[in-house]
Amino acid sequence: MKTSPSQGKPQPVAKPAAGETKTAAARSAHGLLRGWMDFWFTAISPTGLHGLRVLTGLLLIAWALPFADQIDATFSLRGWMDAEAYREASRQVSRLGEETLPVPIGWSLFYLAGDDPGMVRVLYWSGIGVFALFTLGFASRITGILSWVMVQSLMANPATRFEAEYLVSILAFYLMIGYVYYGQWNSQPSLAARLIGPRDAWLFWRGGQDSPRLSYAANLTIRFIQVHFALIVVTSAFHKLQFGAWWSGVAFWYPMHAPLATTENDIHALAAGRDSYLFFLSLAQYLVLAWQLTFPFFAWRTGKWRYLLLGGGVLGWIGSVYIYRMPLFGPAFLIGFLSYLTPAEWEWLRDRIIPRTSATEGDRQSRKSNLEIRNKREKSD
Amino acid sequence: MSTPTPRPLPPAIKIAASALILFHLTALVALALTAPSGPWPTQFGASTALPPPFALAVNEFTFQHYLRHLNMTHNYHFQSNNPEAPAVEFEVKLKDKLGSVTTLKFPDPSASFWVRHRQQLLAQALADDTPVESRLGQIVLPKGKKAPTILAWKGVEGSSILRLEQISELELTGNNRQMMRPSEWSLILARAYVRHLCRQRGADSGELLRRHRNAIHPTVLFMEGPLPPETFEERVSNFGEVRP
Numbered sequence: 001m002k003t004s005p006s007q008g009k010p011q012p013v014a015k016p017a018a019g020e021t022k023t024a025a026a027r028s029a030h031g032l033l034r035g036w037m038d039f040w041f042t043a044i045s046p047t048g049l050h051g052l053r054v055l056t057g058l059l060l061i062a063w064a065l066p067f068a069d070q071i072d073a074t075f076s077l078r079g080w081m082d083a084e085a086y087r088e089a090s091r092q093v094s095r096l097g098e099e100t101l102p103v104p105i106g107w108s109l110f111y112l113a114g115d116d117p118g119m120v121r122v123l124y125w126s127g128i129g130v131f132a133l134f135t136l137g138f139a140s141r142i143t144g145i146l147s148w149v150m151v152q153s154l155m156a157n158p159a160t161r162f163e164a165e166y167l168v169s170i171l172a173f174y175l176m177i178g179y180v181y182y183g184q185w186n187s188q189p190s191l192a193a194r195l196i197g198p199r200d201a202w203l204f205w206r207g208g209q210d211s212p213r214l215s216y217a218a219n220l221t222i223r224f225i226q227v228h229f230a231l232i233v234v235t236s237a238f239h240k241l242q243f244g245a246w247w248s249g250v251a252f253w254y255p256m257h258a259p260l261a262t263t264e265n266d267i268h269a270l271a272a273g274r275d276s277y278l279f280f281l282s283l284a285q286y287l288v289l290a291w292q293l294t295f296p297f298f299a300w301r302t303g304k305w306r307y308l309l310l311g312g313g314v315l316g317w318i319g320s321v322y323i324y325r326m327p328l329f330g331p332a333f334l335i336g337f338l339s340y341l342t343p344a345e346w347e348w349l350r351d352r353i354i355p356r357t358s359a360t361e362g363d364r365q366s367r368k369s370n371l372e373i374r375n376k377r378e379k380s381d
Numbered sequence: 382m383s384t385p386t387p388r389p390l391p392p393a394i395k396i397a398a399s400a401l402i403l404f405h406l407t408a409l410v411a412l413a414l415t416a417p418s419g420p421w422p423t424q425f426g427a428s429t430a431l432p433p434p435f436a437l438a439v440n441e442f443t444f445q446h447y448l449r450h451l452n453m454t455h456n457y458h459f460q461s462n463n464p465e466a467p468a469v470e471f472e473v474k475l476k477d478k479l480g481s482v483t484t485l486k487f488p489d490p491s492a493s494f495w496v497r498h499r500q501q502l503l504a505q506a507l508a509d510d511t512p513v514e515s516r517l518g519q520i521v522l523p524k525g526k527k528a529p530t531i532l533a534w535k536g537v538e539g540s541s542i543l544r545l546e547q548i549s550e551l552e553l554t555g556n557n558r559q560m561m562r563p564s565e566w567s568l569i570l571a572r573a574y575v576r577h578l579c580r581q582r583g584a585d586s587g588e589l590l591r592r593h594r595n596a597i598h599p600t601v602l603f604m605e606g607p608l609p610p611e612t613f614e615e616r617v618s619n620f621g622e623v624r625p
Contacts, residue, residue, distance in 0.1 A: 036399065037395060037399075040398070040399065040402060041390055041395050041398070043387035066493055066494075066495035066496065067495070067496070070496055073577065073581070074499070078577070078580060079577055080503065080570075080573060080574055080577055081570075081573055082573050082576055082577060084572075084573065084576065085569050085570070085572070085573035085576075088569045088572075088573075089566075089569055092565050092566070092569070096565065100564075100565060100566065101566060102506070102509075102566055103454070104449055104454055106449070106452050106454075152452050155452070159503060159506070159570055159573065159574070160499045160502065160503070161502075162498070162499070162502055163455060163459050163460060163461075166452075166453070166454075166455040169452055169453070170453065173451060173453070185387075185388060185390070186387045186388055213387075214386075214387045215387075216387070216390060220398075224402075224405075227406065228409065231409060231410065231413060231457070232457045235413045235456070235457040235458070236457050236458070236459055236462060239416070239418075239457070239458040239459070239462045240462045242418055242419065243462065243463055243464060243465070245464045245465060246462075246464070250464075250599045251464040252464075253464070253599045254464035254465055254466075254596050254597075255461075255464065257597055258468050259467065259468040259594035259595060259596055259597050259613070260468040260470060260592075260594055260615075261468075262597055263613075264607070264608050264612075264613065267597070267601050267602065267608060270602060271602050271603075274602040274603070277602075278599065278602070324461055325498070325501075326461065326498070327494065327495060327498060329461075
């Protein structure tokens with residue numbers, strides 16, 4: 001085999017000329033800018049937006065409804081956190097500063113009801129009604145805003161606030177933004193549709209003569225949810241690394257052996273198989289940490305990576321209930337993770353949940369070609 | 382029938398929206414970065430680390446003027462990330478006008494899962510004790526002036542229950558024993574909850590007793606024979622009598 005004379009010898013690296021460096025920098029800046037614009041400002045099918053709305057709406061109802069027999073206790077100014085407690089908190093803020101409160105005192109519609117229990121009940125049931133209408137997609141522009149307002153009001157009580165409610169609040173906020181703008185640009189809506197929302201947001205809308213419109217608002221909303229949830233997952237992972245128990249792999253031990261429920265006999269029973277028990281406990285815990293820390297690297301990938309994303313979400317839900325006895329975190333995170341599905345994946349999912357038996361052959365052909373175009377575009381991206 | 386091609390967005394809208402997106406995301410990242418971290422070992426003992434100044438500067442503005450109005454005030458440092466939190470329950474002894482006592486336990490086993498969970502959150506918030514700083518030097522007071530006092534947990538002879546008492550700072554001088562006090566917030570919550578139960582059940586007064594146990598460390602698995610008694614030591618603290 002012939003070799004060129006220069007083979008095996010170190011080759012001088014050709015330095016790019018000043019003009020070439022400038023061009024490369026300009027190209028990468030242009031690529032970055034184009035990537036940013038494509039990421040945030042691409043019109044997509046609204047199926048994902050509607051899917052997230054329905055799931056979030058169901059979660060809002062499931063979250064608020066269990067307090068139906070505790071309305072006064074949970075939401076009124078005669079409940080767990082009464083008017084006197086708010087006054088004491090206010091005095092504490094002026095004396096010691098707001099940072100001495102675990103949560104800032106926010107705003108709530110329930111404060112307007114004062115200590116009138118009837119008014120508090122009316123507000124509560126109105127909130128449940130608003131959540132139901134938003135889930136259905138009725139007047140989605142209005143019910144989207146009202147849903148967010150009700151979420152803020154229902155989670156305002158600092159004595160009963162649960163951290164997972166912030167996740168619900170985030171979903172409600174971005175969906176509100178999405179539905180305020182949805183259908184305003186790419187159609188010629190009537191004044192009524194402009195004010196209360198387009199009819200294709202209705203859950204049982206089957207299209208009729210119209211075809212689904214691509215939407216910038218749907219993309220913007222979904223991108224916000226994606227980026228925000230990635231930030232939450234990674235920040236929470238770094239916070240975990242501030243505790244020795246997470247480094248030593250025994251973080252799950254503590255919630256699984258609650259001090260008030262564990263007896264000496266339980267400990268002795270575990271001691272016989274402690275090595276294998278701690279081995280698997282620490283392995284599971286490190287897998288959770290690895291999943292969280294690498295989340296942004298797989299969340300946006302399609303194909304088999306979806307098993308990692310959604311499987312992790314489902315296992316996290318089971319773990320948060322079984323190990324931590326905490327409701328709400330699991331479903332809220334899972335909805336956040338579903339936001340990473342592409343429009344094509346959402347449509348695939350929808351067609352399996354709601355078979356379109358009434359669709360015409362034309363509809364089916366149109367849907368098929370749309371899916372193909374989107375799949376091609378996603379692959380090229 | 383085909384999907385209509387979307388009208389392109391004008392560059393001005395894209396630029397304005399990009400600025401808003403950047404502002405929003407910057408506010409969220411700054412909030413996450415300004416969460417207190419630690420305590421970390423330092424040459425002066427364990428201490429929480431200061432947040433990065435750039436994030437602090439951004440957050441001071443965005444938190445007050447933007448995030449708090451949207452209620453996006455959580456920094457994603459979840460309490461459940463701290464595995465070694467103590468386990469807490471509480472009971473409230475309600476007294477009626479005739480002096481008969483009814484004791485209610487929380488979390489209430491008969492309540493629904495969701496309500497019980499909120500009661501558990503309340504119990505956890507009652508256990509946010511902080512150490513009382515002891516004085517190293519001597520306190521010299523002007524003639525006729527009493528030493529300032531501080532509300533702290535104090536054991537009572539003949540009882541294992543800690544009670545809240547006003548303790549003179551003179552008592553803390555040169556004291557090697559670490560004293561603890563409830564946070565102001567837990568006092569507000571305890572009083573409010575007792576008032577609520579008194580109103581709900583028509584009681585004249587109530588007393589809240591907190592029971593808590595420290596987390597069980599997994600090293601107990603490696604101990605031979607009976608476990609040390611402090612493993613399951615339960616501490617009871619009385620928040621005092623409250624009237625509605």
